[in-house]
Structure formats: C-alpha cells, structure tokens
Amino acid sequence: MSETPVSVDPADWVCPLPLRETRRVLLGHGGGGVLSEELIENLFLPAFGGAAGPSRDSAVLHTGTGRIALTTDSYVVQPLFFPGGNIGDLAVNGTINDLACSGAQPIGLTAGFIIEEGLELDVLGAVAATMGKAAAAAGVPIVTGDTKVVGKGGADQLFVNTAGVGVVPDGVDIGPERARPGDVVIVSGDIGEHGVAIMSVREGIDFGTEVRTDSAPLHRLVAAMLAAAGPAAVHTLRDPTRGGLVASVVEIARAASVGVQLDEAAIPVPETVASACSFLGLDPLQVANEGKLVAFVAPEHAEAVLAAMRAHPDGTAAAVIGRVVEDHPGMAVARTPFGTTRVVERELGEQLPRIC
Amino acid sequence: MSETPVSVDPADWVCPLPLRETRRVLLGHGGGGVLSEELIENLFLPAFGGAAGPSRDSAVLHTGTGRIALTTDSYVVQPLFFPGGNIGDLAVNGTINDLACSGAQPIGLTAGFIIEEGLELDVLGAVAATMGKAAAAAGVPIVTGDTKVVGKGGADQLFVNTAGVGVVPDGVDIGPERARPGDVVIVSGDIGEHGVAIMSVREGIDFGTEVRTDSAPLHRLVAAMLAAAGPAAVHTLRDPTRGGLVASVVEIARAASVGVQLDEAAIPVPETVASACSFLGLDPLQVANEGKLVAFVAPEHAEAVLAAMRAHPDGTAAAVIGRVVEDHPGMAVARTPFGTTRVVERELGEQLPRIC
Structure with missing residues (x-):
C-alpha cells in the first residue's frame, strides 16, 4: 500500500480556470x-x-495487437421519457455514436446506473428493457454494469452512464484535427429533432405535428461511408449532440485550424423543427441531435461518400452543407438564405439544460 | 433511421422481480x-x-486479435473527502481493481462526472487532481471523459463514473465460477478499513486512532501473483468492496457451486477496525474494502502465491483465511475463534449506504 497518499485537499488546489464571477x-x-x-x-x-x-469523441488505445476506441457518456436527460425514446436508447445510441465518430466498430457497452431511492421499478425496468432492445438493434451487447442507489432527494430519478469499446480498423484515422481546406462538409440528415422533442414535452408545448427524437446508432452508416471510398477519404466525423451542429463545426475548425463555410439554405431543418425553434427562440443549428453525424470528406471522394450515405437507411437525407477553407482559421461562417454572411459561434453555456 | 422505435413504456413493462412489499x-x-x-x-x-x-468484475471481450476486459463503476460516496482519500482516488483505484480481479492489466480509464450546480470548483478540482495523481501512481492513464451538470438539488454534490479497459494476458482465465474444492483462500491484507474510515467521519465518531481508507490499486500485486506460479494457478480473484469479504466469498461459492470454509481467527482485522465495528454494531467481514483482494488459488501453488503477495508492497499482510470444500455447495461457513461454526450470509440490502 502506498505510504504517500495521493488525495488532494480542496484547500490546496489552485484554480486555473479563467476568472469568472463565481468559483x-x-x-x-x-x-x-x-x-x-x-x-x-x-x-x-x-x-x-x-x-x-483535439478532443475526440473517443480515445484510441493500442492493445499491443490492435487499436481500440474507448468512450464514456453520462445521461441526465429530463424527462426520462419523451417522444420517440427515453434515456435508455439515448444512452446506448449516444455511446455507439461516439465510437462510430472515431471510425471504430463498437464491440461492447457498459451500463452504470445511479438511482434515486423510491424510483418505480417499472420505470427502471422500461429503461433497461429499452437499452436491451437498442443494444440488440445495434448489434452491440451490454456486457457489464453497475448500480448505485442514493437516498430520496440525492439524485433526480435516474442517471445512466454508458461507456463503450470499439475496434478501429486498419487505415482509419478520423479526428477533428484532420479536417483540411477543400474538404466537403456533409450532414447525414435532418437536424434539431432531439432537442425539440425534449423541449416540447418538457414545456408541454404542442407544435401541431409531434417532433420525435432522432436517436439512432450510426456505426453502420459510418462503415458504409468508409467502405464507399476507403478509410482515408473520411477525415473527420462528429455527432452534433449538445450545442448542435454549430458546436461540432466550430470545435473542428479550431482543432484543425481551418475555416468552415456553411450554406444555411442547404442545411436540412424540418419545418416542424424550424417553427418550434422560432417559437422557443432557439437556433436550430444549436439544438442537439442524437442520430446524426457531420462528416468532413476529401473532395475527390465526397460524391461517393454522399451516395453511400443516401443509399443507407440512416443517411437518406444526407446533404452537402459546406466546405473547409483556408480563410479565417478556427472560425465557422454561414452564408444566410439572404446572401449575407454571419459568424457562427458556440453558446457560452447551453441553450437547453439536461437535453441528454 | 429505424421505423420501429425500441422505446419501452413503463406501463408495458412486466416486473419480473421477486415479490416485495414495494414496487x-x-x-x-x-x-x-x-x-x-x-x-x-x-x-x-x-x-x-x-x-x-457468474458475475465477473469485468467483462472479457475478444477484439479479433486478443482479449480485453471492460468494467464500469459509479461512485456516490458521502462525504466526498474522508481519512486517507476522496471519491477521486476511490474511483480510479476501484475500476483498476475490477480489471485486476479479471486478471487484466489496465491500459486506460474513462472519467464521467455528474455535478450538482453550485459545487465549489475547488472541490471538483481537488477530486480531479486526486484522480490524476492516482492514475499516474498506478500507471494507468485517464484517456477520455464526460461532464454533465444538473440543477441545484438534482444531485448530491458529485458523482463519478469510471470505466476501464485492460488487456487479458494469454493463459489467464480468472472468474468466480472457477473456484475448485481444495483451493486455498487468501486475503491480501487487513480488512474493514475503508468502511470504518467513511463511517467515522460521517458519524463524527473518534475511535482514538484514525482509521484511513485502504484505497489502493492492485493490478501490480495481481501481476506478481500470476508471475509467481503461472497464470493457471489463480482461479478466482475478487476485491471485497460493498458487502465486504462475506459478499465476495458467498458470491464465489454460489458461482462455482462449492463450499467455502473460513477460519475467522486467521482473518486480519486491525484492532481499530474491530473496536469501531463493535461500537457501530457492524460485522467487519461485511465492511467494504477498497485496496484488498481475496484469491482462490490451486493448493499446489498456494505457498508460492502467498510468498509473492507478502513480498509485494500491496500484500505484506496477506494471509490464508480458508479453503474450498465439496460440502455445502453455494454456502460459506466460518469457524469462529470459539471453535464453533456459523453460516456466513450476505445482507439483504446494505450495512452502510453510499460507502463507495
């Protein structure tokens, strides 16, 4: 046993955070x-x-005989159940997507539960059953887990953590820092649905047509994209969850020190999402998605990758939404439908707390 | 996108739990x-x-080129800081130990934080700094993470999830179902310290001498054990955390359908732990440990394994505490210091909530 304890006391810790009004x-x-x-x-x-x-969606580890990707996400979404899904399939698909966006094929998930005492077993059971169905649908087993229970009031119903491991195929090297001028920016489908689905049920707002979460696993879509044009064709993948499309694109621009030019008119925003966002004062480009990815693809392969995405059930509405440029490195700009240009920037905090 | 949602509604879920008074x-x-x-x-x-x-501490996955172990644990310990450690080193060492008890050598950890709004940054920083020091001391990097914040009252200060991946060496096959009649049961050192350390600070009780958590990473001890007598000599390893030594031994007896005979007088319980447990009405054999393991070793190799443990800094107080028998399969019994025999059985729930 170590004789020199590693424990650090709060009084001894020096805060390196930029000055804020509150500590x-x-x-x-x-x-x-x-x-x-x-x-x-x-x-x-x-x-x-x-x-x-560069912050990747997963870390890549060398096992000695190959490369594996490792990722984790905790889910604290409220409410637990919402149109089209619940915290369970969100947790399964979200971690699969973090692996997929590193180009890894997922091989196993963990499930960690922090439960508030008194939660109905029917609620826990429905979440767990949903996780099992989502894992089976994705072909990625949940292989181990952990359960902690805290007293009434010690947590808000149920938090779920999923970690995941995937195998990174030879030749795949996908990361935010790999975006290059000339790359074509492709989104895999309609954006904004997950965030609006949560907000609609949370706020009790009826937008006429129900907006459902887009939660879906994307590893098969990624495999199809890599197969279509070879592993080197896809430079960067990211699933635009918290912070939406804007956060993903800005993070990639910063990680690769490149500029990104988006064409707002080309970004697929469903009419229901657009009107809900207008009502709520939200920018659909900053609303969370849980079954979409944004890809930065070498220009000579963009057509083949786009065709492969559109031919795949998870990418039928894929669209080219922009391009990487040498100008304004670290910054993303959007050409508006009115022909003007605006800088797109992330929120300081978040539009919608506990969206995933 | 899947057209058949996987989401299960609580009203549709059929509870398969044994009948309890509450759902x-x-x-x-x-x-x-x-x-x-x-x-x-x-x-x-x-x-x-x-x-x-059999419930192993980690799942073992085949990557195509080798075997990896995968595990997860959430930590909800209260208070966050206690004699000898805090939630941070507990989370790092605990997940390392779950990998070690599958015979795996850890190669990477994840860190997932669920934080209550308003937590002092100094507290979060001290926990994170402790995690970094613990990971460095163990030689196992934290490679990826996730942070969620919930509103004031939505969580109790801070919960930490760690998942971990390890590489399982060729020839290693360690699991609770592998215990065999004749196996020698060895514990790696003094038991009961972690639980008593938490209780002493939680209850504000002064037992004279301070009892400190035993939190420590055990993968190097396991490597020394496997090196001493070959990978096949060690049948079963488990770190006796929640539920203590009793829960570990009973679970192994059940998983392997063998009987276990413990010799209570041989179990190393520090005087301070014994008196604290006596005062609190606890059984030291049921109190959580965070830096100890119990090993089931083939009898012909027990001496070599015990010697290797005692020669290692994390196993100096290792002791033989029992033996596996063919009698009473699925059950553990203890010979008391008075020469009588008692059945040892797990608690229905827990002695000490939020101990880890």
Whole structure:
C-alpha cells in the first residue's frame, strides 16, 4: 500500500480556470459550449496529465495487437421519457455514436446506473428493457454494469452512464484535427429533432405535428461511408449532440485550424423543427441531435461518400452543407438564405439544460 | 433511421422481480447484497439479453486479435473527502481493481462526472487532481471523459463514473465460477478499513486512532501473483468492496457451486477496525474494502502465491483465511475463534449506504 497518499485537499488546489464571477460549477459547465471547454482544458486535462489536444469523441488505445476506441457518456436527460425514446436508447445510441465518430466498430457497452431511492421499478425496468432492445438493434451487447442507489432527494430519478469499446480498423484515422481546406462538409440528415422533442414535452408545448427524437446508432452508416471510398477519404466525423451542429463545426475548425463555410439554405431543418425553434427562440443549428453525424470528406471522394450515405437507411437525407477553407482559421461562417454572411459561434453555456 | 422505435413504456413493462412489499427501488438495491443480485438477475440481465451467469468484475471481450476486459463503476460516496482519500482516488483505484480481479492489466480509464450546480470548483478540482495523481501512481492513464451538470438539488454534490479497459494476458482465465474444492483462500491484507474510515467521519465518531481508507490499486500485486506460479494457478480473484469479504466469498461459492470454509481467527482485522465495528454494531467481514483482494488459488501453488503477495508492497499482510470444500455447495461457513461454526450470509440490502 502506498505510504504517500495521493488525495488532494480542496484547500490546496489552485484554480486555473479563467476568472469568472463565481468559483462554483454552473449549469453551463455541462452544456457543451465555451464553459465546458474551459472546464476540460483548465481543470480536467491538467489534473489528468493530458495536453489540451483535439478532443475526440473517443480515445484510441493500442492493445499491443490492435487499436481500440474507448468512450464514456453520462445521461441526465429530463424527462426520462419523451417522444420517440427515453434515456435508455439515448444512452446506448449516444455511446455507439461516439465510437462510430472515431471510425471504430463498437464491440461492447457498459451500463452504470445511479438511482434515486423510491424510483418505480417499472420505470427502471422500461429503461433497461429499452437499452436491451437498442443494444440488440445495434448489434452491440451490454456486457457489464453497475448500480448505485442514493437516498430520496440525492439524485433526480435516474442517471445512466454508458461507456463503450470499439475496434478501429486498419487505415482509419478520423479526428477533428484532420479536417483540411477543400474538404466537403456533409450532414447525414435532418437536424434539431432531439432537442425539440425534449423541449416540447418538457414545456408541454404542442407544435401541431409531434417532433420525435432522432436517436439512432450510426456505426453502420459510418462503415458504409468508409467502405464507399476507403478509410482515408473520411477525415473527420462528429455527432452534433449538445450545442448542435454549430458546436461540432466550430470545435473542428479550431482543432484543425481551418475555416468552415456553411450554406444555411442547404442545411436540412424540418419545418416542424424550424417553427418550434422560432417559437422557443432557439437556433436550430444549436439544438442537439442524437442520430446524426457531420462528416468532413476529401473532395475527390465526397460524391461517393454522399451516395453511400443516401443509399443507407440512416443517411437518406444526407446533404452537402459546406466546405473547409483556408480563410479565417478556427472560425465557422454561414452564408444566410439572404446572401449575407454571419459568424457562427458556440453558446457560452447551453441553450437547453439536461437535453441528454 | 429505424421505423420501429425500441422505446419501452413503463406501463408495458412486466416486473419480473421477486415479490416485495414495494414496487420501488430501495436503498438496498444498491448495496451489493441479496437485493442487488435480484435486481441484476431479474431486471438488468433479462433486459440486456444476458444469461444469469457468474458475475465477473469485468467483462472479457475478444477484439479479433486478443482479449480485453471492460468494467464500469459509479461512485456516490458521502462525504466526498474522508481519512486517507476522496471519491477521486476511490474511483480510479476501484475500476483498476475490477480489471485486476479479471486478471487484466489496465491500459486506460474513462472519467464521467455528474455535478450538482453550485459545487465549489475547488472541490471538483481537488477530486480531479486526486484522480490524476492516482492514475499516474498506478500507471494507468485517464484517456477520455464526460461532464454533465444538473440543477441545484438534482444531485448530491458529485458523482463519478469510471470505466476501464485492460488487456487479458494469454493463459489467464480468472472468474468466480472457477473456484475448485481444495483451493486455498487468501486475503491480501487487513480488512474493514475503508468502511470504518467513511463511517467515522460521517458519524463524527473518534475511535482514538484514525482509521484511513485502504484505497489502493492492485493490478501490480495481481501481476506478481500470476508471475509467481503461472497464470493457471489463480482461479478466482475478487476485491471485497460493498458487502465486504462475506459478499465476495458467498458470491464465489454460489458461482462455482462449492463450499467455502473460513477460519475467522486467521482473518486480519486491525484492532481499530474491530473496536469501531463493535461500537457501530457492524460485522467487519461485511465492511467494504477498497485496496484488498481475496484469491482462490490451486493448493499446489498456494505457498508460492502467498510468498509473492507478502513480498509485494500491496500484500505484506496477506494471509490464508480458508479453503474450498465439496460440502455445502453455494454456502460459506466460518469457524469462529470459539471453535464453533456459523453460516456466513450476505445482507439483504446494505450495512452502510453510499460507502463507495
């Protein structure tokens, strides 16, 4: 046993975060925006001894005989059940998608539950059954788990953590820092549905047509994309969850030190999502998705990759939405439908807390 | 996108749990005892499509070129800081130990944080810094993470999930179902310290001498054990956390359908732990440990394994505490210091909630 304890006392810890008015955790620190990035770069990465390199959706580890991808996500969505899904399939598909966006084929998931005492067993059972069905539908087994229960009031119903492992095929090297000028930016389908589905049920708002979560596993779509044009054709993949399409595109622009030009008119936003966002004062480009990805593809392969996506059930509405440029590195701009240009920037915190 | 949603509604879920007075989650469902087992076997395993096989500390996955172990644990310990450690090193060492008890050498950890809005950044920073130091001390990097923040009152300060991946060396096949009659049962050192450390600070009780958590990573000890007598010599390993030594031994007896005979007088219980347990009305054999393991070793190799443990800094107080027998399969009995014999059985729920 170690005689030199590693435990650090709060009184001895020196806060490296940029000066804020409060020395407390804000809701926005979990929002996937600027505050989240500050927390990761200034608190977690120094603590864990990592450099502030490009943040990939998964880490890639060498096992000695191959490469595996490893990822984790906790889910705190409220309400637990919403149109088209619940916290269970969200947790399964979300972690599969983080692996897929590293180009990995998922081979196993973990399931960790933190449960508030008194939760109805029917609720827990329905979530677990949904997770099992989602895992079976994706062909990725849940292989191990953990359950903790905290007293009444110690948690809000149910939190689910899923971690996942995938195998990275030879030749695949996908990451945000690999985007290159000339790359074609493709989104796999309609955006904004998940966030609007949550908001509609949370706020009790009826938008006429029900908007359902788009939660879906994307590893098969990614496999089809890589098969269509070879593993080197796809430079970057990201699933635009918290912070939406904007957060993904800006993070990639910054990681690769390139500019991104989006064509707003080309971005597929369903009419129901657009009107709901207009009503709620939200930008659909900043609303979370749970079954979409954005791909940065070498221009000579873009046509083949787009065709493969459209031929796949998870990418029928795929569309080219922009291009990588040498101008304004680290920044994304959008050409509006009116022909003007605007800078797109992430939120400081989050539009919608507890969206996933 | 799938046209047949996988989401299961609570109203449609049929509860397969044994009849209890309440259809709600109880604190004891997270306690690592009989209720926990019921929840896993009757709710999670059917939901996830798994058979109720032996519950290993990690799942073993085949990558195509080798075997990896995968595990997850959430930590909800209260208070966050306690003598000798905090939730951070507990989360790092605990997941390393789950991998080690599958015979795997850990190669990477994930860190998932669920944070209550308003938590002092100094507290989060001290926990993260402790995790980094613990990971560095163990030589196992934290490679990826996730942060969620929930509103004030939505969680109790801070929950930490760690998942981990390890490589399983060729020839290693360690699991609870592999215990065999004749096996020698060895514990790696003093038991009961972690649970008593938590209780002493939680209850504000002064036992004279401070009892500190035993939190420590055990993968190097396991490597030394496997090197001492070959990978086939060690049949079963388990770290006796929630539910203590009793829960581990009973679970192994049941998984392998063997009997276990413990010699209570041989079990190393520090005087401070014994007196604290006596005061609190606890059985030290049921108190959680976070830096100990119990090993079931083929008799012809027991001496070599014990010597290797005692020669290792994490196993200096290792002791033979019992033996596997053909009698009373699925049951553990203890010979008391008075020469009598008693059946040792797990708690229904838990002695100490939120101990890890």
